[in-house]
Amino acid sequence: MIPARTPEDLARLADELVADGARGMLLSGGSDHRNVVHYEPYFPTVRRIKDQYPHLQIAMHTGLATPEFARGMEDAGVDVAMMDVIGSQDTITQVYHLKRSVDDFEASLEALVSTKMKVVPHIVLGLHYGKLLGEWNALEIVRRHVPDALVLVVIMPHYAPSSRPFATPETREIGKFFIDAREALPDTPVLLGCARPSGMHRMVTDTYAVMAGLNGVAFPSDGMLALAKHLDRDVRVTPSCCSMVVGEEVLALTSGESGSVVLDYVPSAPKRRMSIRDIPVVVAN
Template sequence: MTSYTVAMPLLDEARREIQATGCISLKTASAIICSKTSIEELYALAAQPKRVDAFYPVKLPNPKFPPISVTGTWCQAGCKYCGGYFLRHMHPAKSPERLWEVCTKLAERGAKGFLISGGYTREGKVPILRFLPVIKRLREELDLSFNIHTGVLSYQEAKQIAKARVDVASVDLIASNTAIKELTNLSITYGDYEKTLENLEKAGVPYAPHICIGLYYGRLKGEVNALRILSRRSFQTLVLLALVTSRRIPMKKASPPPVDKVAKVMLAARLMFPDKRLVLGCMRPGGQYRKAVDQAAVKLGVDGIVQPAVKWSYSVIEACCALEPQE
């Protein structure tokens, strides 16, 4: 990726675009992301910090929005940045009957909704369709909320999800074929993700695209393309993540993306989509890194942060960040 030194001309151009259209162009967003300028200099482009939603979906002892895997720890994707590790932290429910049991039991303990996820098939799909009747019944009978992690979808599959009346569908948007090929065993391209967003939109399913910054070994690859794809879509919430590394995953030697790169992608997204909800999601490193990223997020005007590591004026919400907060 080419780097640029962002001087006053680019800052002035960004301001002109914002004044004329209310947002910046993809070209300017790309220049910001690729720039060598410190993020502190770029804060001048951001709106004034505001009150931020703080999401705590799995706050103990009784999480209000726990995650469930419909495949247990099974996954064919073999992603180097996960290796099935993150599925181990979800409640397993590998049959519709078991999903009903798990959800009703957790609802008795105070759960208000669930993230329904699972492992991928090689075609990039989470095998969730046979669980949709149970999800619909749980929504109607117990008034529970659902965020489902779908993977790649056809239009017919998206219509089935629409009939289940889920609250939101979360879709990982990996917008680099190189990243998909090198990091996963999936037989898909980024065009399949792009088509999935289109199919959800046509079917009338609310969706929240997720972009993991630095997914490619901690380096940027595809983030600008992801913003290009989203510039053509009608979404309400964009969730930004940052690569989490661990000795328990195949890509354990990779480092998280530099904080300033994460901040620049956040800024580009904020300025490209000023009318959309922009949320810093749960998947991001901890410690001082997390504090630095969260501090930047507040200064850049994000709408929400999952389990924030910095003090600020927050509206606390015990739910998944992809859902629209209730008034």
């Protein structure tokens, strides 16, 4: 990511990005010990950027947000708000080391969806050192507040320090969660984000995502487009962050101005040693 350590830096960066043809911008940053990202000094600059470049889609990855903070984002012209929803108090305390509660995360999501922004919460699978612990409670929180879309990502253990290693979540359990998420949010776009383990784990995870009926997969593995076409699904490719795709694609398919490419023809999946029989079947309970 490109640093913008002052509002002035952000304004200059926006000018450069737009001049280079950028269609969107994702703002992120470090949080404090209360899991709050202090964007307030940047809000006036974000407003000026949005007024100057109304076509530029602005997404903001926020930590916990109060109603006042959410309205500040909205007033600044933020198009898409993102936050992680954590459903386990043990994970908040032991992994994030925060003195916050599950209720604080739900209240933050409630504050965001009360605005006119598109809200795209994320659930990180395996967040408790590789174990799925509070993910189903997080899904229930999301279901109660009906955001514009939900993005699922999977913990990537190789980023963990050796002193606190993370296990790699089982793909079978991930597949079960995909099915549960699809059933819990039948009318809400559910997408698989870019963060997930690599290699064969990624291929199996992506296969489960397509088979479960998720609406999108960021950087799909080889063969996933062919699989989707085999299942008679429309396949579109959009050069955008998955959360921004929600604003451009999933929620505005009829606009005709999203910049996506509709694939009428997808070549067959490349031959690999693994066959579909090697992937365990996930059955919903």
